[in-house]
Amino acid sequence: MAKSGFVSSITRQSEDFPGWYNDVVRKAELADYSPVRGCMIIRPYGYALWESMRDELDRHIKRTGHSNVYFPLFVPRSLLEKEAEHVEGFNPQVAWVTHAGGEELNEWLAIRPTSETLIAEVVKDWVQSYRDLPLLMNLWNNVVRWELRTRLFLRTAEFLWQEAHTFHATEEEAAEEVEIGLEAYRAVAEDWLAIPVVKGRKSENETFPGAVYTHAIEALMRDGKALQAGTSHMLGTNFARAAGIEFLDRDNQRKNPYGTSWGFSTRMVGATIMAHGDDFGLVLPPNVAPLQLVIVPIFRTEEERVAVAGSIDRLERELMDRGAFVPGVAGASDGSSRRPGGLGGSTGDGVPGLGASAAGVRYRVDWREESPGFKFNHWELRGVPFRLEIGPRDVAAGQGVLVKRVDRSKEQVPLDALVSQLPDRLQAYQRDLFQRALDFRAAKTHHVDSYDEFKRVLDAQGGFLMAHWCGDGDCEKRINAETGATIRVIPFDSTQESGRCVLDGARSTRRALFARAY
């Protein structure tokens, strides 16, 4: 595999994107393959990223009136098979428990690939009247979908996710709920992960098995490929009818409630890597970064070390006064798996999660024995937004060198003002990163009006192709077979416009968003 020649020795992004991705995930110690085929181990630094986006999404979910619950890991075969399209969609990927407690089971149990059927069966007993609606539930759990070709975070046999399941008295209310879910995903993707997304509707071919329609957010990765970043499904009364859920409405009629479900998974860790990363490794938005600032002391003699340490101690006291903390989660190889105090002192405060930047700057001082160059690479690979270098001459001048990870720009900053500026600098960094991704997407979005142009632009540039499509599923499948591109969504904000399908020339009133995708 082509190596970049940097000390961090990861594959260059531009030369081999999949190789680069794999290197970043493994060498930044985000995740690893396990002895179980297709299943991943999420390591401390990767899990901290997941915790941050999970906690932020959880706040959105609770704020919009949903309650967290837990449902069993197992779905009896007879239940999974109740909704015909659903079982057809998922059956090939199911892992089955056939023996337990030393005996063969009478009925095989599926490890949940998703929980619609099990939940509908239970909700049947909970929903009798319109007064029991809406029912707004959310589950944080693990699901299993047996995959042959797996990639860490992006496609694994087991993954972690959130699945919301809601039931409503009317179709209108369910339709609103589909948008509430989607909006939560947009907010987390854009405002937390700095990943711009396009909201839209999936084509019929790409609709969730058993759903009436599926809405999704689509993001663009730095190799020009799309990634589906969250889906929200209108289930109509499909699962409710299959399970026999009925409620007595205000008008005294017995009706089936309307359902929705929506999910967001650990693949968003992969999206965060691929939306921002570069040849030096991760580039993390400050909101989600386990560490936002790393301080690297630079010295040769003991005298210099003492001087630098004094300067850093003052800085740390100021950071702590303003509620900063040293998270104990940043991965084994930086020494942080030692008891607090190993690198940069203890937090003294067990701040839950890593999301709330308001709680103070998350920082660490890297006093390890390795060289400054080694440390620069180490933290660049891990995408820490700011690095502060302090050497003996800096101490004398009361300053330090602040390096921004995203453009590696250096700036001399007076230490006495730095701490008070950090929150603003982090916010600006977050904003700029989002803008950079937005600009990148704008440059990679092309309106194409013929199939030749479609294929030429796709091969030359990748990215998002806005093209007219007649709405026919076979047309869509042929485009996919011939170009590798799929319809990601029919964007909500694409304007009505008359045109002709790029493939068969049939009339079309709206462009669809095509791309090659993860």
Next chain:
Amino acid sequence: MAKSGFVSSITRQSEDFPGWYNDVVRKAELADYSPVRGCMIIRPYGYALWESMRDELDRHIKRTGHSNVYFPLFVPRSLLEKEAEHVEGFNPQVAWVTHAGGEELNEWLAIRPTSETLIAEVVKDWVQSYRDLPLLMNLWNNVVRWELRTRLFLRTAEFLWQEAHTFHATEEEAAEEVEIGLEAYRAVAEDWLAIPVVKGRKSENETFPGAVYTHAIEALMRDGKALQAGTSHMLGTNFARAAGIEFLDRDNQRKNPYGTSWGFSTRMVGATIMAHGDDFGLVLPPNVAPLQLVIVPIFRTEEERVAVAGSIDRLERELMDRGAFVPGVAGASDGSSRRPGGLGGSTGDGVPGLGASAAGVRYRVDWREESPGFKFNHWELRGVPFRLEIGPRDVAAGQGVLVKRVDRSKEQVPLDALVSQLPDRLQAYQRDLFQRALDFRAAKTHHVDSYDEFKRVLDAQGGFLMAHWCGDGDCEKRINAETGATIRVIPFDSTQESGRCVLDGARSTRRALFARAY
């Protein structure tokens, strides 16, 4: 089943403790059985309790330098079988995946009953040098142990838990780590859940399969039975040797690291119910209570309603000013599953988890159409620490009636001072509840010196029996077979004292803690 005659119509605790427990769990909507044998559904109110203790424990775990990680759900059969005692202990309870992705698997996969063997296999690649140690990891996940006789929260085929796994260069450090885990559990049990616990060592018969020794905390339930509330295991080098983990130590010798593991599960929700509850239902410590205060308006005419609403609005504004919030998690049947605003207005703030009392009082105003009596029962069943009743005469006098759940005592309180007093009142409530449990345990702890006395006291009073035991495993088994009592722990704080084993009269130097247990 004997019903109590209260409006809430739950079985009386004193008449039928298991029936009472089941009623509380089902009627307070904490959990329910599922279509999958032995697996439970955790409902919003029950899940909120779990989230609160989980988040509090997570703070302790992170504060002591551990990192959260994730390992796969599956353990290949060959790995599970690597540690001989371990597989013997768990094999009978394992659920096996034999088919996946439409094919029969070459090797069966166990659904993890616990993750020691899988983790040891992976850590083999991570630990090469003393510099890679200690390795301090924690997992929040689900495990499956196939159980024939299940009880909601207490014993279910699938449960949620935390399992910490650590590796150390020396036995001393691993021994310290065993105590760090145990102390985290003590802190959560006593300081968060107000459940006093006894720390001690398990007898050999009760030691974790594959461990050198097991330390545990034991709690006393209100029926006089014990409940193991958390265990921490010294694994020695057992799993490390089985997996072949070796590291190069400072002295240039290759060695096996010492391991520990410790776990705390959803059964602690059951412990919280059984340690504090009474004939009226749950009694929750304020720290863990999803709601700490419920306000019940009392009125008959529209004029009265308006007056009461005005008074409550002022109170709510003051509560909000002080950071109070209305959690959206308190269960479907109280109307809270509606969008915020349904009962008591929106929080406007998505406070993660429900643990941090410092964030303000968690309250709700119950404006539902049901009668005040219905509401009193509803919230008493759910264990809300304080209820504030406000009627038209109270409005005129600028006061309300504050009812403490634990003793149902009533007090007239001036409304203008109430909000500022609430944090102190909640703290005092938490303290008093712990003291009550401590007093209960003191009254139920008996030193017994003969086998006759042992059996008589056990049958008449239950509780904790401190009795001399010779240390022989067969003796222990016979006592268990004849009385139903087991050795819960040999308490750390039991003083050296010469005596004779209650069964065989052999010399003993220390009393063990016996009890019938969950």
